[in-house]
């Protein structure tokens with residue numbers, strides 16, 4: 292392209308929650324390039340997903356371009372006018388509400404859409420459906436962080452900024468996280484820290500690129516995080532490595548915790564976790580003796596039936612060593628999707644209004660009732676992962692999904708499809724004909740991040756602007772609308788008088804009702820004062836500069852809670868019939884369901900199909916060679932995929948990415964749920980491998 296014929300629009304990457312800033316280069320209402328900007332979390336860096344996977348999908352030929360209603364007789368989708376589609380959606384949901392009650396309805400918000408869209412979705416569910424059955428995809432990735440960090444520290448979010456935990460630190464404890472693939476720009480910064488001398492402890496059942504740079508790699512058995520963490524705490528206490536002053540002044544529950552971890556000797560833990568006891572002792576000493584040492588973790592900690600307690604264990608380790616509330620330390624979950632932090636912040640949760648204000652609190656209910664002018668439900672809603680079984684049981688009759696694709700992303704695909712087919716009425720608001728959208732009764736066409744104004748909140752609680760770069764309503768093939776306008780039109784049709792608002796006005800409403808967002812507005816984010824750095828919540832007034840490091844003088848809950856817990860094995864362990872553990876995860880070149888990155892030809896050329904990593908000993912036993920096709924089966928289903936033979940995984944263990952519909956691992960995964968946060972156990976299930 293000729294540079295002088297283009298203009299640039301500064302915005303935020305729509306893939307992972309690192310929140311990299313870039314400029315979309317626009318020519319004739321079309322994005323033609325994407326250039327790194329010097330943002331607060333990316334410092335001029337971009338990964339391959341952001342650099343090349345952020346605009347082809349916006350202009351893809353197979354975008355849903357107008358409303359679609361499924362013809363009940365033929366099963367085919369037919370083009371509809373906006374009035375037809377919106378009237379049908381509103382009347383059907385209200386019929387179901389009248390016949391079966393408010394709690395027979397549920398609505399999920401999209402963790403990839405802006406805060407303003409998410410706020411309006413949960414507002415629609417609460418004011419029009421009359422239920423707290425609203426959720427977002429954090430339920431299946433970091434709900435354990437939201438619950439576990441809130442219970443131990445008082446706030447379910449990353450404690451320190453990315454730059455702070457990767458610059459000038461002495462050690463990094465990286466648990467269940469492969470940032471070079473899932474959060475590549477964070478991964479690059481960790482690699483730089485290690486190059487400058489930081490010691491790296493990698494705790495991961497699989498070899499990752501960063502484990503080659505690690506001082507110690509604890510290649511533990513999948514599902515044994517709590518045993519590992521209790522072992523670390525045993526050593527910290529036994530060897531006098533704890534910060535007694537911090538424990539005394541800032542925490543509660545120490546005696547009970549110390550009693551529980553007494554039995555987790557290095558030898559016992561080493562046996563349970565399949566690691567070396569001396570390495571465990573060395574890891575505890577490196578972490579405790581370092582001045583600046585953050586814990587960074589991801590889905591390897593959360594996606595277990597004991598995920599919430601795994602997260603609380605991360606808080607426990609940091610609190611025992613007094614490594615919270617100060618620079619270069621903290622407990623730092625790398626959130627997954629670009630705005631999954633925001634989806635939780637904006638109240639798309641069955642337990643919370645925006646800003647984690649509890650639906651169980653009568654004062655909170657009254658505040659929102661006064662502001663929204665409607666009687667609100669007071670019962671906690673059901674979580675997304677419980678909505679599917681409830682649909683099969685006939686308790687949930689109508690479902691609205693804004694931009695999620697649970698058929699691909701949720702554990703045990705068979706039960707998700709059965710649940711969606713059990714619904715009386717199902718609406719999807721989407722960019723593409725996803726596997727989930729195909730099962731809908733009505734599809735409302737959505738707009739991408741590049742077509743609207745708004746904000747995303749990245750993993751470090753930084754609220755940053757999303758800006759409109761192109762206007763596809765000018766294209767005669769498209770009959771699309773702003774997603775917030777669609778929701779507002781539906782609200783009015785369902786009997787709730789909601790005036791149309793711009794994204795900036797919606798954020799002003801959020802700020803007026805949410806103490807932690809009180810100082811955040813589009814005007815301020817666009818101002819010279821903020822200068823493209825965004826604002827990190829809590830930001831409690833127009834003068835408040837935001838909060839880079841949390842829990843400095845006190846924890847959000849007052850005293851930090853040293854939560855005592857015992858290790859519980861995963862729900863499904865290998866046996867004679869299914870002798871191998873399957874873990875799942877992500878790869879560098881794709882993002883979640885590859886709905887966006889899968890429309891960039893270059894990324895598909897590098898990685899376009901599913902595969903399974905198998906240890907060479909297991910491959911030899913079943914006679915499989917690298918690159919051969921293989922059948923993988925669990926108690927829930929079977930898939931065929933391609934074997935990658937090597938030693939990245941240990942004998943008896945396998946690993947698959949979840950991005951690809953061909954041979955998707957979620958036909959195999961186990962929907963056993965964590966009892967606290969209701970996250971499924973994606974990281975451990977039992978499978979058998981057969982040569983095809």
Ligand code: SF4
Pocket residue numbers: 304305306307308309310311333336337338339340341342474475476477
């Ligand atoms: Fe986008 Fe994440 Fe890559 Fe940054 S690291 S460019 S936010 S995908």
